[in-house]
Amino acid sequence: MNMMKHMHIVLFIVFLYTSNPSFSYANDICVAETNINTPSGYECKPQDKLTVDDFVFSGFVPGEIKKPFNVKLTVVSAEKLRGLNGLGLSAARVDIGINGTVAMHVHPDESELLMMVQGKVTAGFVTTEKAYVKDIKVGDVFVFPKGQLHFLINSGTEIAIAFVAYSSSTPTFQFLDDLLFGKNHLNTSIIAQTTFLDVAQIEKLKGRFGGSGSG
Amino acid sequence: MNMMKHMHIVLFIVFLYTSNPSFSYANDICVAETNINTPSGYECKPQDKLTVDDFVFSGFVPGEIKKPFNVKLTVVSAEKLRGLNGLGLSAARVDIGINGTVAMHVHPDESELLMMVQGKVTAGFVTTEKAYVKDIKVGDVFVFPKGQLHFLINSGTEIAIAFVAYSSSTPTFQFLDDLLFGKNHLNTSIIAQTTFLDVAQIEKLKGRFGGSGSG
Amino acid sequence: MNMMKHMHIVLFIVFLYTSNPSFSYANDICVAETNINTPSGYECKPQDKLTVDDFVFSGFVPGEIKKPFNVKLTVVSAEKLRGLNGLGLSAARVDIGINGTVAMHVHPDESELLMMVQGKVTAGFVTTEKAYVKDIKVGDVFVFPKGQLHFLINSGTEIAIAFVAYSSSTPTFQFLDDLLFGKNHLNTSIIAQTTFLDVAQIEKLKGRFGGSGSG
Amino acid sequence: MNMMKHMHIVLFIVFLYTSNPSFSYANDICVAETNINTPSGYECKPQDKLTVDDFVFSGFVPGEIKKPFNVKLTVVSAEKLRGLNGLGLSAARVDIGINGTVAMHVHPDESELLMMVQGKVTAGFVTTEKAYVKDIKVGDVFVFPKGQLHFLINSGTEIAIAFVAYSSSTPTFQFLDDLLFGKNHLNTSIIAQTTFLDVAQIEKLKGRFGGSGSG
Amino acid sequence: MNMMKHMHIVLFIVFLYTSNPSFSYANDICVAETNINTPSGYECKPQDKLTVDDFVFSGFVPGEIKKPFNVKLTVVSAEKLRGLNGLGLSAARVDIGINGTVAMHVHPDESELLMMVQGKVTAGFVTTEKAYVKDIKVGDVFVFPKGQLHFLINSGTEIAIAFVAYSSSTPTFQFLDDLLFGKNHLNTSIIAQTTFLDVAQIEKLKGRFGGSGSG
Amino acid sequence: MNMMKHMHIVLFIVFLYTSNPSFSYANDICVAETNINTPSGYECKPQDKLTVDDFVFSGFVPGEIKKPFNVKLTVVSAEKLRGLNGLGLSAARVDIGINGTVAMHVHPDESELLMMVQGKVTAGFVTTEKAYVKDIKVGDVFVFPKGQLHFLINSGTEIAIAFVAYSSSTPTFQFLDDLLFGKNHLNTSIIAQTTFLDVAQIEKLKGRFGGSGSG
Structure with missing residues (x-):
């Protein structure tokens, strides 16, 4: 060069x-x-x-x-x-x-x-x-x-x-408690049928995580 | 807990x-x-x-x-x-x-x-x-x-x-008859040269599938 | 041709x-x-x-x-x-x-x-x-x-x-009950801490889904 | 430095x-x-x-x-x-x-x-x-x-x-004539049914491209 | 057919x-x-x-x-x-x-x-x-x-x-001389520290490729 | 259930x-x-x-x-x-x-x-x-x-x-000094022609980074 x-x-x-x-x-x-x-x-x-x-x-x-x-x-x-x-x-x-x-x-x-x-x-x-x-x-x-x-x-x-x-x-973050018991309000009977959790347990955790959706 | x-x-x-x-x-x-x-x-x-x-x-x-x-x-x-x-x-x-x-x-x-x-x-x-x-x-x-x-x-x-x-x-769906003989109107002589089909066969199927484009 | x-x-x-x-x-x-x-x-x-x-x-x-x-x-x-x-x-x-x-x-x-x-x-x-x-x-x-x-x-x-x-x-299939309560034997106290499920509920479902791993 | x-x-x-x-x-x-x-x-x-x-x-x-x-x-x-x-x-x-x-x-x-x-x-x-x-x-x-x-x-x-x-x-190369008329020997009646080509045309091109498979 | x-x-x-x-x-x-x-x-x-x-x-x-x-x-x-x-x-x-x-x-x-x-x-x-x-x-x-x-x-x-x-x-094209000595004006002392080129060499090539950014 | x-x-x-x-x-x-x-x-x-x-x-x-x-x-x-x-x-x-x-x-x-x-x-x-x-x-x-x-x-x-x-x-890690002046032994004249660095600079850094390949 x-x-x-x-x-x-x-x-x-x-x-x-x-x-x-x-x-x-x-x-x-x-x-x-x-x-x-x-x-x-x-x-x-x-x-x-x-x-x-x-x-x-x-x-x-x-x-x-x-x-x-x-x-x-x-x-x-x-x-x-x-x-x-x-x-x-x-x-x-x-x-x-x-x-x-x-x-x-x-x-x-x-x-x-x-x-x-x-x-x-x-x-x-x-x-x-x-x-x-x-x-x-x-x-x-x-x-x-x-x-x-x-x-x-x-x-x-x-x-x-x-x-x-x-x-x-x-x-994205999908916390299990939010998914099952949270403000997405998934129906309690559906949760019970698809997870085999007891209804009382579900309702208790819905109280804590903001979910409703009973039925 | x-x-x-x-x-x-x-x-x-x-x-x-x-x-x-x-x-x-x-x-x-x-x-x-x-x-x-x-x-x-x-x-x-x-x-x-x-x-x-x-x-x-x-x-x-x-x-x-x-x-x-x-x-x-x-x-x-x-x-x-x-x-x-x-x-x-x-x-x-x-x-x-x-x-x-x-x-x-x-x-x-x-x-x-x-x-x-x-x-x-x-x-x-x-x-x-x-x-x-x-x-x-x-x-x-x-x-x-x-x-x-x-x-x-x-x-x-x-x-x-x-x-x-x-x-x-x-x-997407590309049907062979539509591609060769259909409304995209591919020229008959091009079809003949690139597929070796007879011109008569091409024209016959163009009649059925809606194609024109002779030449 | x-x-x-x-x-x-x-x-x-x-x-x-x-x-x-x-x-x-x-x-x-x-x-x-x-x-x-x-x-x-x-x-x-x-x-x-x-x-x-x-x-x-x-x-x-x-x-x-x-x-x-x-x-x-x-x-x-x-x-x-x-x-x-x-x-x-x-x-x-x-x-x-x-x-x-x-x-x-x-x-x-x-x-x-x-x-x-x-x-x-x-x-x-x-x-x-x-x-x-x-x-x-x-x-x-x-x-x-x-x-x-x-x-x-x-x-x-x-x-x-x-x-x-x-x-x-x-x-691949990951069933929630198998994950939490199944034969992978995830420790009960870990499940309780990370899901907020009651220990009694966990033990009950472990009985059903084959899990052990208490602690 | x-x-x-x-x-x-x-x-x-x-x-x-x-x-x-x-x-x-x-x-x-x-x-x-x-x-x-x-x-x-x-x-x-x-x-x-x-x-x-x-x-x-x-x-x-x-x-x-x-x-x-x-x-x-x-x-x-x-x-x-x-x-x-x-x-x-x-x-x-x-x-x-x-x-x-x-x-x-x-x-x-x-x-x-x-x-x-x-x-x-x-x-x-x-x-x-x-x-x-x-x-x-x-x-x-x-x-x-x-x-x-x-x-x-x-x-x-x-x-x-x-x-x-x-x-x-x-x-990979898939030539249409090889696919339809070649040595893969696709059955003539299948070709006719799925392409609407005349049997005579199919047999003629099979002669040229090496296919058999009549039926 | x-x-x-x-x-x-x-x-x-x-x-x-x-x-x-x-x-x-x-x-x-x-x-x-x-x-x-x-x-x-x-x-x-x-x-x-x-x-x-x-x-x-x-x-x-x-x-x-x-x-x-x-x-x-x-x-x-x-x-x-x-x-x-x-x-x-x-x-x-x-x-x-x-x-x-x-x-x-x-x-x-x-x-x-x-x-x-x-x-x-x-x-x-x-x-x-x-x-x-x-x-x-x-x-x-x-x-x-x-x-x-x-x-x-x-x-x-x-x-x-x-x-x-x-x-x-x-x-995209990233020419080394443009990256080091060009109009992006990368600081000379950074170039010297990260390439071990002499400052004189850097300044010479900056003159050719349009860079300034001394320091 | x-x-x-x-x-x-x-x-x-x-x-x-x-x-x-x-x-x-x-x-x-x-x-x-x-x-x-x-x-x-x-x-x-x-x-x-x-x-x-x-x-x-x-x-x-x-x-x-x-x-x-x-x-x-x-x-x-x-x-x-x-x-x-x-x-x-x-x-x-x-x-x-x-x-x-x-x-x-x-x-x-x-x-x-x-x-x-x-x-x-x-x-x-x-x-x-x-x-x-x-x-x-x-x-x-x-x-x-x-x-x-x-x-x-x-x-x-x-x-x-x-x-x-x-x-x-x-x-993978490609350090510029290793690429130009290192043990891959890239020819000095090639480096000079493709980077416009001075030969003296190249030889100096080859001495430091282990390269030979002069020519």
Whole structure:
């Protein structure tokens, strides 16, 4: 390479753009616009409007761990960190107070990877054939495969903190108690017939989780 | 767990929602709005507008089996059962009258699973190397892999009924006779050159299937 | 096209194969060999070993509907219908006796499409925000989106029969009672802490569903 | 950055490998081993066995264009260019002699992008509603969407040459004449019933394309 | 098949459409409308508005090969050839003048398949463990796996021309010099700290590629 | 539900298994066997051999932060945490000493989500059009879209620790200095021609990163 070659390079860049006016340089980034949602994610923000703040979320901070579950769950999905859109990734910070529990739940379309930041938990998921349960501590990583019912219990003597990642940009949370006894008001007789729980047990938990729908 | 813990649970639920106002619980469901279509499917209906009827279709019913093919095909895709959107599933009810035929066709982007409900058919698909053909009856299931040319012939003595499932939410049907001789008006000389059919045969079938486009 | 051209065609076919000896004509079909399994499905059977029976399953037949659930479930996945491998489709026949129930369950990685063949059922799935429940009958189709907890109850006066399709070739079934109270032997205190069910209720259902694991 | 820092860098690299002995640097490349095939492609060759020749194919060369079709088709799929495995890409060189034709065919699971290198062709694909046909020449690019029946006809006065790309690493070719009249030996009465072609026409083309299977 | 049957076929077609008014025949084709973009691609143009020109691009033509790089790159993505939308394919024509170079670059989400049309190039991509470099000529095909840094150098004595295909419909180009020294104005001290290049070298190349951002 | 019904349930479970002997309950979990690798991941371990330790990794622990980069990178991919196989998730713990840097690199097939655990970093990625750079601290989350060149610099006064998640189960790391100047021994003249770096600069960095390959 001689020097003469290099002297023209800035000029070249200009020509390149002139001859390819609609050429898209960074189209594989699709930051969410929140007004239109599709099965693959939200509408893309135009590339020339992107800023670094589309890729940063600043809310993984301590906060009041509310009774009675003693849990604080901070989820960062494509709605809050718009740069996640279309990338198949999201995250959450979970703070579990002493004696606290992240109750039995399922993410219908996400696997979850849990990384302990502080404290100890008993983590587990259940399949029909086996219960996979283990006490984990700082330094441990635990994976919950997609669509499996799972839980966390603080098994230590301090607040437990974990960072978790999900394999979609818009994870959803279906807590078993909300599904069976919550404000979706699923009919008590249906619950009894399809779970074999006693009606008294169902009504008791509906009282706690906000459900009605007796019958 | 003691009773004191449980007494606070309803309160907790309220706090949870207050501190996460934009938290989406069921976003993996994307019921179709029909006005905007993308490669991954239609725009999602807002979650709070969903009803059970978005997940139900009531048209798998008997109907007049029209001559001359003696076939009635009832397709339920995301356009009709909007809850199918983005799920990679759809279905059809096929009624084939006596001597009826579902003629040679291809689904460009779907595999198909056929379950017999009544009667008997000869089902088959063809690859360059082998023809896979079998007489099937009530109790049988037949799979047609994606993009293969296939057919059904009523081989029994009553109306044959089958339920079929497709591996996309918007299946498409390309009947060979429509493609070659139908209202797309493909030029006769092109057909002759690319299929080696005789011109007389092409013109005869164009007369039957609505095609013109001689040349 | 004149006749001279056509006289040479058979000869051509021979040449084509000679010059492309490893050319695969039907490789998009990957019929399962059952010994090696991967995230995308089973190892493919060689194309020259395929027969039509790789694409047919003949077990969607009536059978004894066993008490106490009064349900008979016949699943056809890639293990039984090897042509399903890699196609993202499978199916089941469900027979539900009078008063029978397909109890609350989840398919961790499949959507489900239900087509009624005989009788009536109450079908439903539950999200945190709403319960989607409907009485459906012959002629109706119902879709259960991926990963949602759902159920069927025979609401008629005869055996109910449905054909269902799943959006994967190897569907899995996680019945809630098996998960919580079954032979996976999940510890009673964990169940109590993560579901808020009473210990007495848990022990009662463990007695019925085969679970032990007290503690 | 001062010089002292840099003096240790080679040492560092050694340490990095020592502390992460199983660390995989280039695992997203999965060059085909041909003995095990799965729905997602062939088994991967170990990374330390890869050479540049796994990524090069040298057969896009002129050759004898055989009568009677006057076509030479050179396909490069993952079987021949093993670095294509798992990448969703493959290619072909098509040479079409004067009056030659790439007859009506379908790729069951691939879209195709055609780039003219020499000469002129009439290219087209057909859907039920419309025939998309155009004369194209050097400088033109034509896309055939996945699973659509399509063809090429040399419409110029010299050999036409095109390079085509496919959206899978193992494209398959289903020529309509081979499917209907070829060595798969599909039964003549089935062809007649499902295509409405005359028996005489079918028998005539079976004579040319190697099919038997009368009945 | 007797003649009576055939006489009614045209009539049938009419009935078919009447009883299925919203039936979509070709929905697997999703030609881009350019106003709405999503992770899976652009909004679909309505099927009844499609023309053959949605599937043709006519710009793979010679043009002025600009100094100083001596390269002319003509990309055809879904923005220019709207029928590519959603199909996972696109292409480019690359003309490299004598002594010209397609400098080190990466396509963040695409594999690339290169087919030589004229001349000779040295092609290569680099992984941490090995550099895969080869002199290729007309008749050769080279595959660059997804996300790998790669380059082309004209190693012949005439203009080199290649056609390339990409495994997405909207490929993006990230040239290393543009990334490090270009108009994105990445801070010089950050470049120095994260690449170990000398500040003088960085400033020299920023002068050539348009970057500022010293610090 | 009356009591008589429940008394038979254990018996039912036995019958269910007897009548469906090959019924797979948890096949959507595909824990890696390390001997066979495919584009979709490793061969699955048989379900009856799974233990909870297939889903746990215990190595996210502090360790010696080696000079000269002052970085310790602990990656947990499907090779180490075999339950990750096929789930599209993996993770790493990154410890960056004072003045340390995670140098410019790219993951060819993964997006990355970074969650700060301790300290402060300057994080960034670069596209041709813009550099996205920000100082982030404990409580912040940063997303690097797939295939983009990116980096981290410890900008605080203590060791910085971050947990990161990747959108594949087998992430790969391509550090720019290793690619250009490392043990892959890319030829100096090729580097000069394709990056416009001065030969003296190239040779200097080859001395540091282990590369030879002059020419």
